[in-house]
Amino acid sequence: MTNEINNQIPKEIERFNVTFRIQHVLMLVTFLLLSFTGWALKYPEVEHAKWWVNIWGGPDMAGKIHRVAGVTMLLDFFWHVVYLGYLIGTGKMGFSLKTTIIPLPQDMIDAARNFAYFFGLTKERPKFGRFSYIHKFDYWAVFWGMFIIGSSGFILAFPVFMSKFFPGFTLNWVWPLLRILHSDEALLAIVFILFWHFFNEHLKWGKFPMSWTWITGKISTEEMKHEHPLEYEMRFGKESDK
Amino acid sequence: MRKAFLFFIPLISLISLMFLWASAYAADECLICHSAMSGKVKTAKGDVVDVHVDAGAFEGSVHGSFECTGCHVNFTSGPHTPPGGKLDRQITALVPFTSKKSKSSPAALAACVNCHKPIYDDLKASVHGENIFAKKEADAPLCLDCHGNPHYIVPKADPRSRVNHANMLETCGRCHENEEIVNKYGLSPYVIEKYKESFHGKKYILGHKRVPICNDCHGAHLITKVDAPNSPVSGEGKVKTCGKCHRGATAKFAAAPAHKYIGKDNPIPYYGEKMLIVLLLGVFLFIFSHVILESVAEIRDRVFRKEDHHHDE
Numbered sequence: 001m002t003n004e005i006n007n008q009i010p011k012e013i014e015r016f017n018v019t020f021r022i023q024h025v026l027m028l029v030t031f032l033l034l035s036f037t038g039w040a041l042k043y044p045e046v047e048h049a050k051w052w053v054n055i056w057g058g059p060d061m062a063g064k065i066h067r068v069a070g071v072t073m074l075l076d077f078f079w080h081v082v083y084l085g086y087l088i089g090t091g092k093m094g095f096s097l098k099t100t101i102i103p104l105p106q107d108m109i110d111a112a113r114n115f116a117y118f119f120g121l122t123k124e125r126p127k128f129g130r131f132s133y134i135h136k137f138d139y140w141a142v143f144w145g146m147f148i149i150g151s152s153g154f155i156l157a158f159p160v161f162m163s164k165f166f167p168g169f170t171l172n173w174v175w176p177l178l179r180i181l182h183s184d185e186a187l188l189a190i191v192f193i194l195f196w197h198f199f200n201e202h203l204k205w206g207k208f209p210m211s212w213t214w215i216t217g218k219i220s221t222e223e224m225k226h227e228h229p230l231e232y233e234m235r236f237g238k239e240s241d242k
Numbered sequence: 243m244r245k246a247f248l249f250f251i252p253l254i255s256l257i258s259l260m261f262l263w264a265s266a267y268a269a270d271e272c273l274i275c276h277s278a279m280s281g282k283v284k285t286a287k288g289d290v291v292d293v294h295v296d297a298g299a300f301e302g303s304v305h306g307s308f309e310c311t312g313c314h315v316n317f318t319s320g321p322h323t324p325p326g327g328k329l330d331r332q333i334t335a336l337v338p339f340t341s342k343k344s345k346s347s348p349a350a351l352a353a354c355v356n357c358h359k360p361i362y363d364d365l366k367a368s369v370h371g372e373n374i375f376a377k378k379e380a381d382a383p384l385c386l387d388c389h390g391n392p393h394y395i396v397p398k399a400d401p402r403s404r405v406n407h408a409n410m411l412e413t414c415g416r417c418h419e420n421e422e423i424v425n426k427y428g429l430s431p432y433v434i435e436k437y438k439e440s441f442h443g444k445k446y447i448l449g450h451k452r453v454p455i456c457n458d459c460h461g462a463h464l465i466t467k468v469d470a471p472n473s474p475v476s477g478e479g480k481v482k483t484c485g486k487c488h489r490g491a492t493a494k495f496a497a498a499p500a501h502k503y504i505g506k507d508n509p510i511p512y513y514g515e516k517m518l519i520v521l522l523l524g525v526f527l528f529i530f531s532h533v534i535l536e537s538v539a540e541i542r543d544r545v546f547r548k549e550d551h552h553h554d555e
């Protein structure tokens with residue numbers, strides 16, 4: 001019996017389809033471009049700011065790259081949302097508590113349990129589904145970033161046009177506020193990607209120096225069993241665990 | 243015919259060149275000494291004057307073809323004859339004001355008007371000019387305060403020019419960053435710092451070539467107070483000024499503060515930033531501690547709990 005089931009288990013399975021992978025690559029490229037071309041403007045008075053911005057063709061060209069990359073990223077984001085709507089609408093994407101990316105109360109419990117495990121209070125790691133609270137945090141941070149950085153960036157890029165939509169009483173504070181939002185949230189996004197996304201998806205033991213999933217879309221069943229046990233059980237049954 | 247032509251062309255060129263030499267010679271005559279002299283002398287009035295003129299730099303300047311006496315109008319000939327000669331009425335009228343500012347030769351300072359009359363008139367009508375010509379102040383800016391030494395003036399496009407786009411912030415800052423002058427005239431304080439903090443200012447610091455610098459919005463020779471009726475940076479004037487770069491700018495767009503400190507008087511961005519910093523620090527604390535604690539736990543497991551560990555299977 002065990003053998004039969006084991007025979008049905010492939011060595012690896014597709015975790016992200018090609019559309020998601022393209023969306024991710026677009027996000028990755030535009031994110032890097034935006035970070036690189038915007039960075040000098042955040043700290044223009046530091047010694048190497050001029051040198052850095054000149055690598056990107058000078059402040060004028062850096063600004064142009066930043067705007068094009070920004071609009072591309074927003075379009076990529078809308079594509080993702082529309083694509084999700086299509087998958088759900090056509091029934092190609094079902095819903096299960098074990099595979100959903102939507103934050104659930106269970107995620108809070110998982111996080112608390114994981115910290116307990118870090119501190120040695122429990123020997124058992126929490127069992128994650130397709131997306132752990134770590135992945136969910138990573139994923140929804142992009143939505144937050146799109147909302148705050150994307151919208152403020154779009155308004156700042158087209159100020160004459162966008163100024164028409166702001167009521168008179170906002171005009172004294174809305175522009176400095178947008179600039180602060182764009183700049184500080186961008187710093188947050190960069191640090192977040194470096195320390196949360198890179199560490200958890202690429203630099204961790206077993207994945208270092210890079211996970212290939214973002215290119216191949218595949219995850220080994222072995223990794224799935226350890227990282228996403230609930231999803232594994234859902235697909236292949238508990239039997240196959242031992 | 244052809245031969246005659248070949249003869250006359252060089253001859254005419256030579257003769258015209260000689261005229262050029264003649265005029266250059268007049269400058270050379272002074273420069274024989276003044277380019278070699280170094281140091282400073284005390285004039286009869288008690289001013290200390292630098293007597294050195296760098297001949298090469300002078301010839302390379304926009305005024306390099308001028309005779310010395312073109313501007314030093316009260317010197318006629320000969321190096322050691324005392325200043326004399328009749329002055330133009332236009333210059334005489336300016337001398338009482340320029341003498342407040344010039345160390346050695348107020349007439350030479352007034353002589354700019356000979357060629358730059360419209361600009362001189364603009365300056366007189368400006369708030370800078372008001373301080374010189376109405377209030378007779380010595381520290382208000384006249385030509386040289388912004389344009390630098392007249393012997394070495396280079397075109398505005400030259401990066402060495404004090405009024406070049408890249409140097410303008412420093413040039414204006416010489417007074418507008420000077421606390422004494424700011425207090426004396428009741429100028430808006432910290433304007434240079436505020437500009438540097440602004441979006442335009444940050445791009446300027448990075449070397450952006452087209453970003454507006456002081457004079458692009460505030461004007462130059464005809465500069466006014468911010469709240470003057472004809473000010474280019476308030477009311478209708480500001481809308482027009484913004485529109486120079488931001489096509490289709492409206493009063494609503496122009497209402498945006500160009501360079502203002504974000505203080506408690508503007509609570510939404512002020513406290514907004516404070517809240518953002520709390521959010522950032524909160525997120526950083528969570529992600530850093532998560533990464534570090536997980537790493538420590540992983541090492542602990544690998545070293546002390548080998549039997550429980552599944553990752554290596």
